[in-house]
Amino acid sequence: MMFPEIGHFALILAMFFAAALGVLPLIGYRTRNGLLLSSAVPLTYVTTALIFLSFVALTLAFVQDDFSVQYVAQNSNTLLPIWYKVSAVWGGHEGSLLLWALILGGWASAVARKSHTLPELTAPVVLAILGIVATGFIAFIVYTSSPFVRLLPETPVDGADLNPLLQDFGLIVHPPTLYMGYVGFSVAFAFAIAALITGNLNSSWARWARPWTNVSWAFLTLGITLGSWWAYYELGWGGWWFWDPVENASLMPWLAGTALVHSLAVTEKRGVFKSWTVLLAIFTFSLSFLGTFLVRSGVLNSVHAFAADPTRGVFILALLVVIIGSSLLLYALRAGEVRSSVSFGITGREAWLLLNNILLTILTLTVLLGTLYPLIFDALGLGKISVGAPYFNAVFGPIALFLIVLMGIGPIAKWHKTKGALLVRHAIAPALLAVLLSAIVYFVGDFDGWVWASLAIALWLSLMCFVEWFSKVAGKNSSLWTRAKKLPRAYYGMQLAHIGVAVALIGVIFVSANSVEKMVRLAPGESVEVNGYEFTFEGIKHVEGPNYVADTGVITVRENGKLIDTMHPQKRLYTTTRQVMTEASLSPGFTRDLYVSLGESLDQGAWGVRIYVKSFVRWIWLGGLMMMAGGLLAAFDPRYRKKAEVAHA
Amino acid sequence: MHPVRKKRMITIGVILTLLGGAIGLVLYALSTNINLFYSPTQIHAGEAPTGVTLRAGGMVVEGSVQRNPQTLDVSFEVTDYAQKVRIEYQGILPDLFREGQGIVAQGRLNDAGVLIASEVLAKHDEEYMPPEISAALEASKQADAKAY
Amino acid sequence: MRKALLFIPFGVFVVLGVLFYMQLGKDVHYMPSALVGKPLPEFQLVPLESSELVGHESLPKGPYLINFWATWCPSCSIEHEYLMALAAEGVPIVGIDYKDEADAAKQWLLDKGDPYAVVLQDEMGYFGVDMGVTGAPETFVVDSQGRVAYRHQGVVNEAVWQTLQGYMR
Numbered sequence: 001m002m003f004p005e006i007g008h009f010a011l012i013l014a015m016f017f018a019a020a021l022g023v024l025p026l027i028g029y030r031t032r033n034g035l036l037l038s039s040a041v042p043l044t045y046v047t048t049a050l051i052f053l054s055f056v057a058l059t060l061a062f063v064q065d066d067f068s069v070q071y072v073a074q075n076s077n078t079l080l081p082i083w084y085k086v087s088a089v090w091g092g093h094e095g096s097l098l099l100w101a102l103i104l105g106g107w108a109s110a111v112a113r114k115s116h117t118l119p120e121l122t123a124p125v126v127l128a129i130l131g132i133v134a135t136g137f138i139a140f141i142v143y144t145s146s147p148f149v150r151l152l153p154e155t156p157v158d159g160a161d162l163n164p165l166l167q168d169f170g171l172i173v174h175p176p177t178l179y180m181g182y183v184g185f186s187v188a189f190a191f192a193i194a195a196l197i198t199g200n201l202n203s204s205w206a207r208w209a210r211p212w213t214n215v216s217w218a219f220l221t222l223g224i225t226l227g228s229w230w231a232y233y234e235l236g237w238g239g240w241w242f243w244d245p246v247e248n249a250s251l252m253p254w255l256a257g258t259a260l261v262h263s264l265a266v267t268e269k270r271g272v273f274k275s276w277t278v279l280l281a282i283f284t285f286s287l288s289f290l291g292t293f294l295v296r297s298g299v300l301n302s303v304h305a306f307a308a309d310p311t312r313g314v315f316i317l318a319l320l321v322v323i324i325g326s327s328l329l330l331y332a333l334r335a336g337e338v339r340s341s342v343s344f345g346i347t348g349r350e351a352w353l354l355l356n357n358i359l360l361t362i363l364t365l366t367v368l369l370g371t372l373y374p375l376i377f378d379a380l381g382l383g384k385i386s387v388g389a390p391y392f393n394a395v396f397g398p399i400a401l402f403l404i405v406l407m408g409i410g411p412i413a414k415w416h417k418t419k420g421a422l423l424v425r426h427a428i429a430p431a432l433l434a435v436l437l438s439a440i441v442y443f444v445g446d447f448d449g450w451v452w453a454s455l456a457i458a459l460w461l462s463l464m465c466f467v468e469w470f471s472k473v474a475g476k477n478s479s480l481w482t483r484a485k486k487l488p489r490a491y492y493g494m495q496l497a498h499i500g501v502a503v504a505l506i507g508v509i510f511v512s513a514n515s516v517e518k519m520v521r522l523a524p525g526e527s528v529e530v531n532g533y534e535f536t537f538e539g540i541k542h543v544e545g546p547n548y549v550a551d552t553g554v555i556t557v558r559e560n561g562k563l564i565d566t567m568h569p570q571k572r573l574y575t576t577t578r579q580v581m582t583e584a585s586l587s588p589g590f591t592r593d594l595y596v597s598l599g600e601s602l603d604q605g606a607w608g609v610r611i612y613v614k615s616f617v618r619w620i621w622l623g624g625l626m627m628m629a630g631g632l633l634a635a636f637d638p639r640y641r642k643k644a645e646v647a648h649a
Numbered sequence: 650m651h652p653v654r655k656k657r658m659i660t661i662g663v664i665l666t667l668l669g670g671a672i673g674l675v676l677y678a679l680s681t682n683i684n685l686f687y688s689p690t691q692i693h694a695g696e697a698p699t700g701v702t703l704r705a706g707g708m709v710v711e712g713s714v715q716r717n718p719q720t721l722d723v724s725f726e727v728t729d730y731a732q733k734v735r736i737e738y739q740g741i742l743p744d745l746f747r748e749g750q751g752i753v754a755q756g757r758l759n760d761a762g763v764l765i766a767s768e769v770l771a772k773h774d775e776e777y778m779p780p781e782i783s784a785a786l787e788a789s790k791q792a793d794a795k796a797y
Numbered sequence: 798m799r800k801a802l803l804f805i806p807f808g809v810f811v812v813l814g815v816l817f818y819m820q821l822g823k824d825v826h827y828m829p830s831a832l833v834g835k836p837l838p839e840f841q842l843v844p845l846e847s848s849e850l851v852g853h854e855s856l857p858k859g860p861y862l863i864n865f866w867a868t869w870c871p872s873c874s875i876e877h878e879y880l881m882a883l884a885a886e887g888v889p890i891v892g893i894d895y896k897d898e899a900d901a902a903k904q905w906l907l908d909k910g911d912p913y914a915v916v917l918q919d920e921m922g923y924f925g926v927d928m929g930v931t932g933a934p935e936t937f938v939v940d941s942q943g944r945v946a947y948r949h950q951g952v953v954n955e956a957v958w959q960t961l962q963g964y965m966r
Contacts, residue, residue: 279806286810314818321814328807336800346656358664362671369675372816373683379819384686386704387679388755394678399671519721519740580744599721599741608721608741729929 004069007057008148011098014050014105015138017043021131025124029197040124040131044112047134048105055102058147059089068155071095071147077161077576079547087172088162093312094147096175100292101137103176103183108134111187111212118208125197129190136319144312161547161576170230178223178250182288184216185257188264189285192278193327196334201274206267209281211635213264214493217257218631224250225624233584238595238612240511240620243392248371249291252364256284259360261631266353270415272344273354275335280357282331286324287364292316294371345417352410359403366395404457404505407498408464412471426471430463451513458505465498490637497630504623510616519599523606531613533594534558540605548572550583553598553607557587569598569609593617684755692762693732699758702767705734706753714748727752738766745771832937832945837863838927842917845894845902857914859941860965861889864913864953865925867897868905870933876952877909883958884912888965892916895925895933938964 021043028036067073090096108130115123191209232240267277344350438455473483516531527536538554550572570583584597599608686704687697707727714725726733756766841850866873892913894902938947946964
């Protein structure tokens with residue numbers, strides 16, 4: 001049972017190796033010492049292996065119910081099912097940081113594996129930057145948040161159990177994917193900083209950074225999608241996005257990352273916006289870091305926030321200052337040396353992508369402002385306030401819709417210069433068709449005016465994607481299919497992601513405009529009709545789970561008198577933590593979800609019951625998955641591999 | 650005008666227009682959509698406006714929760730231990746809602762000084778620990794203290 | 798001009814950093830007590846060692862500390878050692894055994910030592926409600942006029958004592 005000590009020791013070793021990785025290659029770069037330069041790759045592997053060892057040790061402590069380890073005692077319990085024991089490793093503050101470090105190691109090793117495709121001097125510098133970030137993070141774990149602290153000699157008999165909110169499949173997979181995204185942006189960041197250090201700010205760094213950025217972006221998209229899905233079914237309110245500070249903390253890097261994905265494309269293809277792209281790479285990673293800071297330091301209060309501890313806050317702030325502050329300073333000193341070699345046309349695709357970047361940056365800043373506003377307000381002594389969903393909806397909605405309108409046009413535009421007539425010719429039919437189709441929906445469904453407008457925008461985007469694809473594949477010489485097959489994978493990735501946006505938007509529109517919510521008091525045998533569905537409360541069953549007891553409601557649902565589903569919402573009492581949890585019951589469908597959750601037990605066997613019929617809610621996550629798939633498709637375009645090798649030769 | 654300069658002017662113009670629009674939107678949204686927090690004492694002293702969405706919070710007074718058995722209407726008092734405010738709410742209260750527990754309600758004050766809540770949030774009690782763990786923690790902290 | 802523009806991101810970052818740092822020091826949960834400046838509320842409580850109700854006459858002549866504690870509260874055991882040190886320096890401390898069991902409390906004081914001038918039991922937490930206590934431990938300073946001068950939520954240690962001391966008048 002020495003695993004925790006092994007893990008702790010491995011982590012401390014990892015910190016020293018990461019520090020060596022952060023220093024030696026940079027000295028090697030300065031002195032052109034080949035030996036020091038070549039130390040980068042093995043040092044990366046050793047650091048990662050040590051972090052992995054430490055992570056395995058912690059996992060074993062959980063699996064073996066080693067409650068002498070404080071972190072295990074606080075987050076696990078003998079009755080906890082085995083898969084939750086494993087996922088409980090990242091169920092609390094300390095373990096989730098260890099996961100962060102492990103993922104950083106994973107990304108660094110992946111870069112190391114591909115380092116032969118990079119110039120001799122670039123790869124070690126990139127790895128060194130990642131080494132510096134890793135050193136800071138591991139030091140943070142070792143000094144303020146070690147998960148290996150022992151409770152000796154008074155070892156508790158049993159643990160406090162994992163927070164019931166986290167005992168769920170969504171929470172097994174959500175943090176790792178989210179971190180894959182967050183941490184992945186460190187690679188783009190490292191490439192950008194390496195470009196500043198080596199002064200090699202031509203467009204090649206953008207080509208190397210692109211696939212990495214796309215993959216991280218895809219993971220972050222998946223992570224946010226999973227988080228939204230989890231909040232929807234687990235929090236019991238039926239909402240899919242709450243503008244909670246923790247959610248905003250993941251949305252901001254996503255918005256900035258989306259801008260980065262696009263500006264890297266321009267920098268690679270046209271060699272413009274070079275210094276902007278570098279800044280955006282720093283900005284994106286800073287926001288990932290800031291997200292960690294805001295969530296972990298307790299500066300912002302949130303339903304999701306884990307432990308709040310000011311010493312940890314000071315440490316993360318110091319890390320932030322050292323890493324981000326010095327990058328921005330480096331940027332200020334070095335970025336002045338780049339000059340765009342090619343000028344860009346005001347009507348070309350560059351201009352549309354510039355608009356995209358401006359709007360995404362503005363969106364990021366408005367979310368940042370809304371998230372930090374209570375903090376600023378309080379710091380100025382103006383009182384305690386909360387900025388709620390209405391602010392974000394009022395600001396985010398219009399700007400995002402405007403951006404989506406432009407998304408329809410951007411891909412059609414040609415590099416450097418586009419004739420206005422061409423745009424109009426392509427755009428006129430889809431625009432009219434979109435307005436017409438959504439008008440039909442608007443009149444038939446009797447919706448508000450904004451539904452007409454925003455649905456028209458979603459349809460316009462999908463139609464434009466199709467028109468643009470068709471203009472590429474239509475031709476006389478060969479069949480449609482042969483031409484379609486010839487288009488690069490990255491192109492289809494873009495199309496898929498863009499259509500994903502339209503799909504998610506359609507989901508958002510209908511879930512807000514066409515959902516019905518009812519809170520009713522139901523005694524056994526009583527029923528209520530919601531939106532054409534008849535919900536009958538049959539009664540309550542008592543159920544015992546591994547670590548909880550529950551009242552399970554039995555609710556049958558009939559449509560036109562025909563039984564379509566029996567739903568089982570639960571009210572659970574977790575026996576160790578004495579926490580009450582509402583488990584909603586879902587009857588999912590392609591165009592609507594039925595959603596039932598139990599409120600409180602009232603007298604005479606009656607219960608407060610919350611019933612929702614949610615229109616098209618699945619489309620939101622479907623859209624998210626399509627965006628993710630698009631990002632991956634683009635990242636694994638064979639073109640990158642070929643070009644990278646040419647660059648080496 | 651020189652074409653390069655003209656292009657730069659247009660670019661800057663577009664950026665400024667968009668930024669200006671966004672700032673306008675933000676200012677408008679902030680002026681209407683932020684909710685100030687008032688304590689029961691402040692509400693009692695008449696510092697809180699009526700008819701505006703605001704937040705109030707405190708501990709739920711023990712024994713103050715009244716339910717209408719036929720509907721989901723519920724009414725309770727919160728206190729900051731100096732003054733009390735009555736809150737009325739229709740709907741299902743969060744899992745963590747309990748007497749003696751801290752809650753925050755969002756809604757509008759009526760002329761009678763009652764908060765008609767549209768949303769009730771219960772704070773997560775992070776201080777809670779089962780006795781076994783707290784005993785062990787305490788022992789380890791003492792051991793640590795001696796080690797330093 | 799262009800060079801100067803490049804420093805803007807760095808400048809914004811510095812401002813944000815300062816803002817965060819200022820905010821870090823603040824305790825977001827801190828609630829100043831409504832009782833500050835007012836006389837200590839009346840009470841009728843049973844001391845741990847006897848069975849008759851006592852009121853203000855059981856209290857020391859001010860200034861003194863009122864410390865809410867309980868055996869179920871992990872932080873209380875952390876602060877206990879420091880309270881012992883304060884008591885040894887001659888600081889009078891009134892202990893309020895908050896929502897706790899008398900037997901457990903007696904055992905606790907036997908095991909760890911007793912820093913209190915007097916321990917009163919507040920089994921139901923009524924006095925706690927009057928004082929606006931939200932949890933344990935909490936410590937109040939009562940000045941020589943018998944008025945509540947300061948409230949501290951959480952563990953008392955050397956740093957906190959520096960603050961409390963200023964109110965011991």
